[in-house]
Amino acid sequence: MEIIPGRQQYINFPFYKLDPAWRRLSETERTRGKGEFREVTEFFQKKIIALAYNLIGLRPDADFFLWRISYHLEDFEDMSAQLMNTGLGKYLTTPYGYLSMTRRSIYVEEHQKEDPTGEGSRLQVVPGQSKYAFVYPFIKSRAWYALDKLARQDAMNEHIRTGHKYQSVKINTTYSYGLDDQEFVLAFESDEPKDFLDLMMELRDTKASSYTIKDTPTFTGILRPLRDILDYLDKQPITAQQTIR
Numbered sequence: 001m002e003i004i005p006g007r008q009q010y011i012n013f014p015f016y017k018l019d020p021a022w023r024r025l026s027e028t029e030r031t032r033g034k035g036e037f038r039e040v041t042e043f044f045q046k047k048i049i050a051l052a053y054n055l056i057g058l059r060p061d062a063d064f065f066l067w068r069i070s071y072h073l074e075d076f077e078d079m080s081a082q083l084m085n086t087g088l089g090k091y092l093t094t095p096y097g098y099l100s101m102t103r104r105s106i107y108v109e110e111h112q113k114e115d116p117t118g119e120g121s122r123l124q125v126v127p128g129q130s131k132y133a134f135v136y137p138f139i140k141s142r143a144w145y146a147l148d149k150l151a152r153q154d155a156m157n158e159h160i161r162t163g164h165k166y167q168s169v170k171i172n173t174t175y176s177y178g179l180d181d182q183e184f185v186l187a188f189e190s191d192e193p194k195d196f197l198d199l200m201m202e203l204r205d206t207k208a209s210s211y212t213i214k215d216t217p218t219f220t221g222i223l224r225p226l227r228d229i230l231d232y233l234d235k236q237p238i239t240a241q242q243t244i245r
Contacts, residue, residue, distance in 0.1 A: 001049050001069065008102050008123055009069050011174045011185065012076045013135055015055075015062040015096040015219070022091035023234050033087025034230040040086060041066075041226055044079045051128050053221025054229045061095055064229045065135070065221060067127055067187070088230070096217065098137055100174035100185040107156040125172050128223060130189035134196055136218040137182035144211035155208040162206055166199040168192050182214070193220065 022030065041050055049069035055062050068076060076099075083089045102123050127133065144152065163171060172187040190196050203209055 001047055001071075003124055003126075004071060006123060007071060009071060009125060010073055010076070011098075011100045011102065011125060011187075012068040012070075013065055013096075013098040013185065013187075014068070014076075014080065014094050015065040016092045017061065017095050018063050018233055019091040019093070022088065029087060030234050033089075033091075034227075034233070036086035037083060037088040038226055038230060040079065040082045044075065048075050048079070049127070050079075052224060052226040052229050053133055053219075054224050054232060055219060055221055056229075056232050058220050058222075059217075061217075062219070063233065065096075065219065067133065067135075069125055069127075088233075096219075098135075098176070098182065098185045099180040100176040100182075101179065103175050105173070107153060108160060122173060125174065125187075127172065127187070127189060130170065131191050131223055132189065132193055132196075133221045133223065134188040134190075134193075134218065135221065136186055136215050137176075137180075138184040138186050138212070139182050139214040141211045141213050144208075152208075155206070155211075159203065159206050159208040162202050163199065165202075166195050168195045169199050186215075 022033070025033075041052075044050055047070070049067070051067045053065050053067065055064050068079070070076060084092070102125055105122055147155075163169070169188055169190040169192075172189070174185045174187070176182050176185055188196055188199075
């Protein structure tokens with residue numbers, strides 16, 4: 001996808017759960033269905049960002065998710081419609097899905113500066129530089145918005161200082177006001193899950209955290225090529241005979 005400087009992006013996280021009946025199909029049908037799903041995704045990757053993250057073995061209620069970024073909502077609409085009608089898509093449900101947009105932060109001073117590239121302003125999200133992504137919806141209480149601007153800024157300054165202590169963790173904050181049920185969608189990226197865990201524990205002690213109403217469900221995804229994730233859906237077990245060989 002070509003980045004358009006200064007323009008807000010739409011962000012979408014569709015989560016997919018496989019019907020076990022799909023695994024009982026013939027190998028030929030399964031191979032064809034995976035191929036169709038992959039072809040649709042590869043076609044849309046020419047005009048949007050679409051990264052795949054594995055959840056198998058990490059969450060019981062979803063098997064994988066896509067991190068999609070576009071300048072047009074209709075791209076998500078068209079891509080999803082085509083994916084649902086592939087041989088694999090007919091056996092997938094979407095138990096979760098989040099929609100949001102990028103926008104400039106009102107709390108970070110450097111984000112207020114004019115930035116023709118959009119980098120550092122949160123207008124442009126370019127994911128995929130780390131192995132793991134940690135995604136969750138986020139809602140703050142009405143009491144938070146009742147605080148005066150200075151009190152909120154002071155609380156966020158503490159929050160931001162805590163985040164800066166963990167340089168291995170990148171935060172992507174996007175906004176859902178009026179677009180979806182939550183207020184924000186947070187997506188952290190890191191090569192070290194332990195660092196993210198330590199960050200979240202420390203953030204619990206900050207003042208801003210006390211105004212959090214909801215920050216679940218939380219998904220820990222492993223970035224992989226889509227082909228590899230689809231192969232995990234019907235990965236065959238290693239038998240004792242194969243182990244001996």
